[in-house]
Amino acid sequence: MTPQSEDFSAWYNELVVQAQLVDRGPVRGTMVIRPYGYRMWELLQADLDGRIKDAGHENACFPMFIPESYLKREAEHVEGFSPELAVVTHAGGKDLEEPLVVRPTSETVIGEYMAKWIGSHRDLPLLLNQWANVVRWEMRPRMFLRTTEFLWQEGHTAHIDEDDAMRETMWALGAYAAVARELAAMPVVAGEKTPGERFAGAVRTYTIEGMMRDGRALQAGTSHYLGTNFAKAFEIQYQDEAGKLTHAHTTSWGMSTRMIGGVIMTHGDDKGLVLPPNIAPYQVVIVPIGRKEQGEQAAAEARRLGAAIKAAGVRVHVDDNRPQLSPGFKFNEWEMRGVPIRVELGMRDIENGVATVARRLPTVEGQGKEQIPLDKVAGLLPGMLADFQAFLLARAERFREDNTAVVDGWDAFAAQVASGWARAFHCGETECEDAIKADTAATPRVIPADAPEESGVCVKCGRPSAYGRRVIFGKAY
């Protein structure tokens, strides 16, 4: 496999296939998510779905075919999505009278039904979510990051006024940041996008941005305050307490299978994947060692230990039915596939009443591999996994800080965004953003919500800075 340090892009493309996360689909830009990759999505989904429901949202399911005319009702929206649409023109043996768009996102179709379901202020807020596949035709597809079809959840809500809609927008942003940190061990930066990077049809777009190990930024979830743009296009109105018809304020927010790509590029190394335990399909793999009778004895002991580990609430896999492969091959394979902790069990270990426990990465100097009494393993693993999760988050946070610099002046800026993130002042003009992108390939990723209030002059054009704080610039996926 190409080392990460040599060619990050080739490393990624080879690894996702070799680790059995994904396969190229039969149609350009599509992907087959294999069980190992899909399990990561299921774990993320279960966690995020719980948060969404606990906050009062309900899941629904809207059709994926949207009449072309719906998209045209919101001018910016159709302009933004038109180049990426897949269109059904023929169905049931006939040409269709009106072409159907395969949803690239569902603001329009959901807007149509919100208008139908909302009558009075008593019907608000309306808090909907759906788990769905969407299609955006991609010119430069990349597994998980930009695929023609991808999986996501899309929240769509309607509110009585801007205040309530903004509370919702920020709630979703906070939920995404928490999922990224707590499950994916991705220390994302949350904040607003500049106007040039807004969602097509939004008044304000918020994002979480993670730093990948090549210093690039990954937008890992977005939350949009849509104002009354879609409410006006679809007539989403309610009678207020005085009986007056008023437009609702709507939001939308989404997190997708792109997150799997984020996990790979935040933690992986030359040996392959490194999976945070909270999102790892197998948190622990047990490899019994030995040939023939000894192998069978070790396998039996491994299954006993596996049952005890499972009972401790750990996702464990016992690699006991591939006698044709050597232990060394298996060790390498599970390392490549990113399993956080490997337990080796040979006859000598068993005789000594111990197991050899190896972390995917040493978390403390010399603490990569250690021997643990057999009867203590199941009890110790949950704590070791929690420590490993915390270690990965801290390591990623350190990496991000090491590769982020506060810069003033164009030369320092250009040098910094070549390999990392720059915190810089910007004038706020989209033309100036475009000029920066043309020169350096970097774009404004996020106006960090927690950045100190400051002002200065634009790093590119020297005009006074906007936003009241520095903006993070970097190259993006």
Added chain:
Amino acid sequence: MTPQSEDFSAWYNELVVQAQLVDRGPVRGTMVIRPYGYRMWELLQADLDGRIKDAGHENACFPMFIPESYLKREAEHVEGFSPELAVVTHAGGKDLEEPLVVRPTSETVIGEYMAKWIGSHRDLPLLLNQWANVVRWEMRPRMFLRTTEFLWQEGHTAHIDEDDAMRETMWALGAYAAVARELAAMPVVAGEKTPGERFAGAVRTYTIEGMMRDGRALQAGTSHYLGTNFAKAFEIQYQDEAGKLTHAHTTSWGMSTRMIGGVIMTHGDDKGLVLPPNIAPYQVVIVPIGRKEQGEQAAAEARRLGAAIKAAGVRVHVDDNRPQLSPGFKFNEWEMRGVPIRVELGMRDIENGVATVARRLPTVEGQGKEQIPLDKVAGLLPGMLADFQAFLLARAERFREDNTAVVDGWDAFAAQVASGWARAFHCGETECEDAIKADTAATPRVIPADAPEESGVCVKCGRPSAYGRRVIFGKAY
């Protein structure tokens, strides 16, 4: 609302919308599944997904766009599905070189990858499942029962030989029958389909059939042994222990959102839905009674009781924020929406330390409504819900038996299938099935696996009977 007894079809179409299960989609034949309907699907999904995983299957996600050429590789398959396909001809601003079919089912695309992933007998069985949306263009759409887009799971497995593949086929059938009985309280009949009713491309098709309250049959899940048909079309081969290349035997099986329609038509009545507790979004609804201050006191008590009921593991909803509606309106609404148990709480109840508990249907003579001490309610509800679930299953079973008859002779047959199911002998010829259908609209629904071995003469043509047992005939959805 149209009474069920007057016009079953109108009753169904009105009820699914009024109960807020579903709305008509913007494109003909599509549906919007609203939160109340989607929650039923989530409950069914969680249960079935657990069974699928426990039996060793893994979830994956295959693309929904399938190159047209894939479908053509299995001759019967393409013939069966061609009239129902939706086709993408245009994407990313260009006409596509090869049209893309939106999956009507995924045997073909999954077959392509099985061929890639399977090398040796050690790779078998390969046990895959996916939860997905599929599209079949419907000429006579009906919410949940036949919609252009629907949700389902589709299991796809590959095996070393017929024996192992047949074990899998029957496992899926058994899982479906158990889900239908245990969650949906539908006493389905499981067995094989006649050759004329087989899935396009299958060697043998198995089904579970439920009887709706109009006496018609609903096919509620199918499981197919595909033999080597798809293995040959897609070159799904493995090296056996002797090193010889051999075709795998494959299966596929699916259960869909159609099940929600089955629940509605198995249990509903003139008042509306009747939901089995195990699939009810709200198992219990508490309605506080009273105006102004008294109403607020009752609502506070209702919330306290709601918390206790929730802690007992019951899905409970407190209807406490619609003071503009009368208790009578709410009672009717929750009855129409099928909530199994309603708890009424007024000031007099509270003063007497009791709550009035009303079942959606009386399970025992005179036991529809009763007063229960407030501190006993939460403890008693789980048992009452279990009893109600068992009552619905028994009632449906009785209804099915009352509307099924063993018949010999054409006149008795024709009279029986006009309103119910007939257990009759059949010659096994597809032409004869077609003649029966032309005369009576009835089709062979299932050859019941548990029917006694018998033989006789065909109820239609008088030739010797096939299958070694009677076949169930009825009109089908």
